[in-house]
Structure formats: C-alpha cells, structure tokens
Amino acid sequence: xxxxxxxxxxxxxxxxxxxxxxxxxxxxxxxxxxxxxxxxxxxxxxxxxxxxxxxxxxxxxxxxxxxxxxxxxxxxxxxxxxxxxxxxxxxxxxxxxxxxxxxxxxxxxxxxxxxxxxxxxxxxxxxxxxxxxxxxxxxxxxxxxxxxxxxxxxxxxxxxxxxxxxxxxxxxxxxxxxxxxxxxxxx
Numbered sequence: 001x002x003x004x005x006x007x008x009x010x011x012x013x014x015x016x017x018x019x020x021x022x023x024x025x026x027x028x029x030x031x032x033x034x035x036x037x038x039x040x041x042x043x044x045x046x047x048x049x050x051x052x053x054x055x056x057x058x059x060x061x062x063x064x065x066x067x068x069x070x071x072x073x074x075x076x077x078x079x080x081x082x083x084x085x086x087x088x089x090x091x092x093x094x095x096x097x098x099x100x101x102x103x104x105x106x107x108x109x110x111x112x113x114x115x116x117x118x119x120x121x122x123x124x125x126x127x128x129x130x131x132x133x134x135x136x137x138x139x140x141x142x143x144x145x146x147x148x149x150x151x152x153x154x155x156x157x158x159x160x161x162x163x164x165x166x167x168x169x170x171x172x173x174x175x176x177x178x179x180x181x182x183x184x185x186x187x
Contacts, residue, residue, distance in 0.1 A: 039067035148185025156181035
C-alpha cells in the first residue's frame with residue numbers, strides 16, 4: 001500500500017543532478033588555462049541561467065569575470081563580476097554575497113588590481129545589511145567542530161569547490177555553486 005506524502009518539503013537530491021556538458025566543458029577549459037574559451041562558455045551559461053531565473057547564474061557570471069580578468073580583459077571581467085554580485089544582492093543572498101565578495105576582493109588584490117578590489121569592497125559595504133559578521137555564516141561557529149575537507153573540484157561538473165564559498169547542506173555535505181551537486185567532505 002502506498003502512502004501519500006502530503007505537503008512535506010522535498011528532499012534534496014542525493015545524487016548529482018543532470019550536469020550540462022557545456023558546464024563540464026567550461027570548467028575543463030578554465031582548469032586547463034584556456035581562459036578565453038572558458039569566458040565565452042561561462043558567459044553563455046550565465047545568460048541562459050539568468051534568463052531562466054536559475055540560482056546558478058551569479059556564480060556563472062563570477063566565473064566568466066574571473067576568466068576575462070585572467071586574459072587581461074579588465075572592463076569585461078569587472079562587468080561580469082559586478083553583475084554576479086548584483087544578482088546575489090537582488091536575491092538577498094547576504095551570506096553568499098559576503099563570502100563571494102571577500103573572495104573576489106582577494107582575487108583582485110592578488111592580481112594587482114587594488115583599485116578594482118577597493119571598488120568591490122566599497123560595493124559590499126554599501127550593499128550588505130548591517131549585520132554582525134557571525135550572521136554572514138562563517139564556516140564554523142565557536143564550539144562547533146570543524147567542517148570536513150572538501151574536494152578541490154566538483155565530481156559532477158568539475159567546477160572549483162571552495163569551502164568558504166559553498167552552501168553547506170549538513171555537517172559533511174556541501175552544494176556545488178555551479179551545478180548543485182552534493183559534494184561530501186572527508187574528516
């Protein structure tokens with residue numbers, strides 16, 4: 001006999017969602033240093049995701065921006081980065097905006113783009129609500145055991161996984177920001 005489930009919240013998928021081959025290819029291009037090819041691929045993915053209202057669009061724009069910056073196309077790269085951050089702000093994804101913005105500032109600073117890093121830092125200060133830093137979701141709270149070590153790339157799409165940039169589903173599982181796959185850490 002089957003039981004009806006009512007209005008219970010659907011469970012997150014335990015397995016990788018259908019990963020678009022174009023996303024796998026874009027991540028492969030980025031990993032192998034073909035930043036121009038990666039930029040074009042991520043731009044197409046980002047526009048498509050944004051057109052569908054997809055939750056991955058901000059991260060795809062940010063990755064397109066990183067790729068453009070890596071080939072010296074500063075104006076185009078910064079345009080994508082600003083747009084990705086603005087999408088996070090429009091969706092009021094404050095913890096993600098905070099973490100991703102800080103990583104973007106570090107990325108720009110490492111590349112000697114200190115003025116651009118300051119622009120992003122100023123944008124974050126003007127955009128983020130006035131909450132204590134702890135409310136922005138640090139990786140571990142005081143007294144909480146440390147999170148497990150995640151793989152450096154998503155096993156589903158090959159995208160880079162950064163423990164301080166992902167959304168944690170539970171104590172050992174994070175969600176890939178590019179494809180939504182569950183990524184399990186090791187203690």
